[in-house]
Amino acid sequence: MRSLLATCLVLVATTLAALPAAFAQDDDAPPAASSTEGAHLNDARALYQAGHWEDALAAFNRAFELAPDRSEIKAAAALEAGSLLWEQGRYEPARQKVTFALELARELNLDHATGQLLLTLGQIESATGQLRSAEDTLNICVQLTGEINDEVYRALCRISRRAVRTLLGQNPGSESDLRADIRTLQNTDSLLAIGTALTRTADLYQDNGDLEQAQRLLAQAKRHIEAADSVPARARHHLREAQLLRRQNNLSAASELLGKALPLFEAMNNRPMIVHTLGLQAEIAALNNQAAQSLTLYRRALNVADTTSNPLLKGRVHLALCELNIPRAPQHCQQAIDTFETGQLATYRVRAHASLARAHQAANRFNDARTHYMRAIELIDDLPEGNTLYNESLATQHANLCVVNTRQRATGSLASCLEARERLQKLPDADAAHHRRTLSHVTHAAGMAALQENNAERAIDLLQNAADQALALSPPDLAIASDALLRLGATYAALPDHARQARDAFTRGLDALNLPDQPEGSDNRPARLALLTQLTQLHLNQRDADDTLSRAARLIDLAAELDDARTQAWAHNARASAHLLNKDQDAARAELQRALPLARQADDAELTELIEDNLKRFES
Structure with a gap:
């Protein structure tokens, strides 16, 4: 269940945690640790990196409560608490915290915090399906960070805007711009930011099919992330490595990493990443022909996704269930469609309609399948650059x-x-x-x-x-x-x-059909039967007695293997006609006598009547 949003969540969350707090960049601001509230803020940051998110949230809130009303530390505590809540999938309280921090930063003219504030707000809007609003917020972020020469947050806002535009079905921008943004992150002093940039570069190589280079870059990223000693970053990197290993069909190694990542995400209550991890475990179970386990894991993912207000999370789990061969697949397809429509998720709406169409097609409901294939085509045609992108x-x-x-x-x-x-x-x-x-x-x-x-x-x-x-x-x-x-x-x-x-x-x-190295378990005998039947009829129509006798004999043997009494009867009747062409009436009668009980066994009244009539001609 790899998605652009999942990758963006990993990228932005890791980098936000990696970079120095934006509010500490003001030379006139007092160091955070010089006050009680500042000490709580530093404790919260350390607890965050240690993976103790509930304790970190409590420390952020304590710093917020103790900080003076119009202070930079109060804005910082609100923003960083909001960012943590966003990562946990608790979007409404996250929005409240970040909005408060943004308003206070404007009052205090804290320009250096603009990028982090707008980026976090744009991420919250994106996660809750407000993609147009998210794009507007990120556009402002790109503009303002450019004006104040904040290259790091400008790069992060541009990368996040790519994800939003892709979900909207728009042109996300050039790959050269993305590479430039990644280089900006690589040039920071933060080990985690460098590791994250290497991870995003690995994504580019993976998307272009160069899995070996992607693996090398992820190995480099891992060294930086391990050196930074960040539990959240380590868990996210486990997930990214597992996604690549799944692409390489190394399912056992991928499962091992997911087994490490899941308890870390669960301890942090990082619900979006729990959903992505469970989804990938479910996908691997399905590939291993463990259908029951796959279904259980997807349902667990859906239960977690339902506790958030993130339409992409919920819709993608429904979509995965839609694409499984289960009785309720069409209902999950429709729920995915409804969810993606609510969230303005154009590209996923296309996939959901196509998946529902395939489910109907597999059940021979061709009219319904046609309706949804046509709807998928209409949705692509409605996108501004749909025919190109x-x-x-x-x-x-x-x-x-x-x-x-x-x-x-x-x-x-x-x-x-x-x-x-x-x-x-x-x-x-x-x-x-x-x-x-x-x-x-x-x-x-x-x-x-x-x-x-x-x-x-x-x-x-x-x-x-x-x-x-x-x-x-x-x-x-x-x-x-x-x-x-x-x-x-x-x-x-x-x-x-x-x-x-x-x-x-x-x-x-x-x-x-006689070619060597055919897929194991394939049975082409029905196809051979149809071809032999047509070829036998052709020889008979051409009054070619010998070829008719030869092909019909092979046809009888093959039909017997398939327990096809009707075709055996038909072939014996054809051989009777060929013997008559050779003026061998005894052989023709013998073939008809073999054919009659087989036609009766097949309960084919028309063929039985034909053979009986042919036999009567020998009696007259």
Whole structure:
């Protein structure tokens, strides 16, 4: 359950804890420890780093109570208590504390505190789903910190604004700006800030697929974080390492780190991070085929998320449950949609509608699936730069819509599939394996749609392409390839003077199903049965007795393996016809006698009647 907001929470929370308190930067301000309230403030900061957050909060509150009404220490205690409450997911009291600190800082002209105050307020607004307000707050933060040359908090506000804009479905800004902000953090004197900057750089490499470099940077970050001796930072780093290990499919090592992080987060009552940790544990359990444990962990995460007013936390857990194969999956999908709509979370709304569509598609509720795929597409189209920023997601949703339209035999299915095909082919990484696999499915669906429109010429071209694409994959998609070749052969067979092309298509399909190194546990016998049946019929139609006898014999054996009495009866009847072509009436009668009990066993009245009529001809 890795998310942009989770990464941003880790980054900003760690750096805020790492940097010197903004209120201590005023040369005229008395040192915090020179007073009773200052001593409480220093104690609170030490307790925070030790992971004793409830004690830290009490010390912050005590410093606040003891500080003079119009004092810098009172503003500092309010801000740092509010920041801690934000990290715990206690957003309303956090907002009250930070708003008080902001108003007092304005009264006292504490410009040097501007960045930390506005950053914390923007984070609270973002966490509670007020993304437009959060963006406005962070814009002001970027502007004002620039005016007072506070490069560190300007960088932090810009990084947080990226996360907010991404959630809104907007262009977050250039990667070069992000790298510049990270360099700013690396140039501070704080071990934790440097460690955090290295962690964020690792995120960039991880997002770009360079997992080895990401791992090296996280190892460097870990050394700085360990040297700083900060329990919260150590717990967050455990989570980040686990996220990377999960990407590397090192599930056991990831689980070990999560097992270390969770009790630390629980001791601090850091509810957002508890949710992220439980979510990743649940995801790993699902990957390990531990469905019951995964469900239990997700429900624990949901229970914790429900104690906050953070729509992204709650919505993402519902979304994860939506994407599990459980009976209540559609209800969780709808709850995710409702939550994300309330929180203005545009990109997650798209994913939630797409996930609900897939749940309906899996249950063969194609009309409902179509509705939600179309809604996902509409949401992307409504974003200012949706077609540019989310072209991959848009292509994927069009591909899904194509398949559903074809299954529904909806009007315009072919046009829908051709549009999806074009979008996939125009992606910058169109040659990536997962896109090529999707393209083969879309091309196959387009071929089926062309058949539905009785456009044999277009269907032949598309089905041939689908088979070629599916067989070129590694590993080949034999289900798509064999079905495309089956339909291609049947299309040729229905055309005059195309028997050779039909035979070649059927034969190629059978050859594909005999390729070595097929996935363990796969059973392609039903596909072979369909191809053999069509090929046997083709030979019979061409009055090719020997090939009919040979193919039908193989068909009988295969149908017997599958306990398919009807196909066995049909194949014996076909062999009877082939024997008659060879003028061997005794052999034909014997085949029909074998066929009759099988047709009756299959309870196929029409086939039984046909075989009985054929047998009667021998009696007359």
